[in-house]
Amino acid sequence: MTAKEKETTKSKQQNDEITGSEAVIRSLIAEGAEVIFGYPGGAIMPVYDALYDYRNALRHILTRHEQGAVHAAQGYARVTGKVGVCIATSGPGATNLMTGIADAQIDSTPLVCITGQVGAHLLGTDAFQESDVIGISMPVTKWNFQITTPEDIPEAIAKAFYIAASGRPGPVLLDITKNAQFGKLKYKYAKCHKIRSYVPEYPVNKEKLTEAATMINEAKKPFLIFGQGIMLGEAERELKSFIDKTGIPAAWTLLGLSALNTDHPLNVGMLGMHGNYGPNIKTNECDLLIAVGMRFDDRVTGTLNTYAKQAKIIHIEIDPAEINKNVKVDVALLGDAKKILRLLTHIVSPNKHKEWVKEFKQADAIENKKVIHSDLYPEKPGLTMGEVVRRVSEYTKNDAVIVSDVGQHQMSAARYSKFKHSRSHITSGGLGTMGYGLPAAIGAKLGEPNREVVVFAGDGGFQMTIQELGTIAQEKLAVKMVILNNHFLGMVRQWQELFFEKRYSFTEILSPDFVKVADAYGIPGILISDRDKLDDAIKTMFDTKGPYLLEVNIEKEDNVFPMVPQGASVSEILLSPPDAAK
């Protein structure tokens, strides 16, 4: 704060009544917010006016679209573990947030979204830029609330942060009418620590814990699968201790990626539709499945009719509504993953499961021969997504934050990036939101300014939020953008090839010259199409200070394999297209 700002603040404090708008800003600061993302407009102008006095205490990032603001807040929340904050005006500003809010809801990302609203006396009159934001956001928020009087602001914001971050995290929306922003209140802030009707987590049930430990000790082929709950519960170390002691192989969901070091000997890879061969087939061969902080999404399980029927199942989960939702389990351990894994590790017997782990390595060898080798070291001239991802990852010594958009490249990024640090893989999992990558990378870079942040995007997804190049340019953010361009909406094209008789209905997409577009924003970049240019281009990208755009022309009709076709069993995972397999 400058001396003048301090003076202003001081005088305002002495005056003891402040505006609702100033209360919004001060409450955000009281909750530890440092960076917020947003876009001004009529109904939120008082808040922006108050922000002007605090612009050095609270960094505001002006995105080019409200969807960019909410995805950036998500990226920020995912790398830092803090609550992401975004602000938008009423009507279209608020509705533009909804995609990101829905994304945050399904991916359990803590957000506080603040929207302006028309004055309380105009509610329900179809006033200019009025929309029923509470109604619209209800199905996609953990909690939402409309504030119509200034006095309610501090308490509502305190509740919002508490609800967003506690238990199973999620997005919260506060809709603040203009009169509440203009009105005055005696400001006093108290953080929220409990709400009578809300139980963020249940205490661990000791009997069930013992029951689970017995099952783990008796299992011959135990298999642990984990999701983002490990990161959300800050249980990375506990997970590692647990598998180190028990010798149980562990596989991750797309959102669980980076919670366990890629090179850990018991990290056996990714689950699900485009996951690794071993984790999928072994799901249907293990005798005990221990699921931690994951929700048995259909992309992970394939058909439930044949999912892990032979196995006993333990589900460690903070959200009671996830228990028996998709998969019926034998023992449900409700509560915080960190506490439960710590307690379990104390009471289980040490083990090695050498033979069982070897079976995973054998499956790896098969996948390596049939899929991975040709992805990473292709003999054909065209570049593959896999080789680009791996080279970028290796260049950063597997130390970068990898952000991806949605589609084929997303699967390649997850399969071929390597990770040493938790919270380093940021992607839209549950909702599969194309356009997520670029703005999420903005948030990730602001959250982790000292680490390299690389976003992989396809030519389709990049164009969905391409305007955020403006935000990157204005804020001078060193986001490294890698466009893997196959001139198709690749994942849909892959499905059309495999399941719709190659009827490529509207998946061929014309793109602008991305390097020129970047150049128009003053962002340097290069387009390459040849393998022998790849290493130099990657080096230039990281050597260049600030943002950089690397566009790589990729083999046009490559497919992502392995693949569990939709509706098939995880043990029916394909290593090559069905025709080739015959």
Added chain:
Amino acid sequence: MKQEYIISAYSENHIGLLNRITIIFTRRKVNIESLTVSESALKGISKFTIVVNETKDKVSNIVKQIDKQVEVLKAFYHTNEEMIFQEIALYKVPTAPIMESDQIEKLIRSHNARILEITPEYTVIEKTGHKEETQELFTKLNQFGVLQFIRSGRIAITRSPIEKLSEFLKERDALLAKIESKGKSSKV
């Protein structure tokens, strides 16, 4: 197998919560057969009573989703056998047939119904009971031409001796105190 279940939920009295609860059903394409909301024995706490015809698994999942809403204190479900329940129906019939014969009077007596209002043109009859009972009376009265008919949503009470809400609130306070004192690292 689908059957009738009574879902009950206690919640804070909060604007919009009804919408939050009903969209849980809408999203899963589950029809609400009846719904009643009113203040419970404790001031400021509302009680929802919702009747659905669904499988046990689906009802169980829906109840967990209701329970998950921040302002819901507790949600649970019961079969009809586990609860005592009642609905109320009002029937408006023309007064003339009552004057002309004793048939309507007999129906009122035999169905334990009662008359709320008589005017020269119409008479309002009230009956409480299960749906089949109020429906049966409707069918019989309709011979004389029912002018208007309305049935309420179901209200239901468990077979346990007292409403345990106040006890539940004490337990909840203890639970929250336990979680709080153990202290989870603040992520904010």
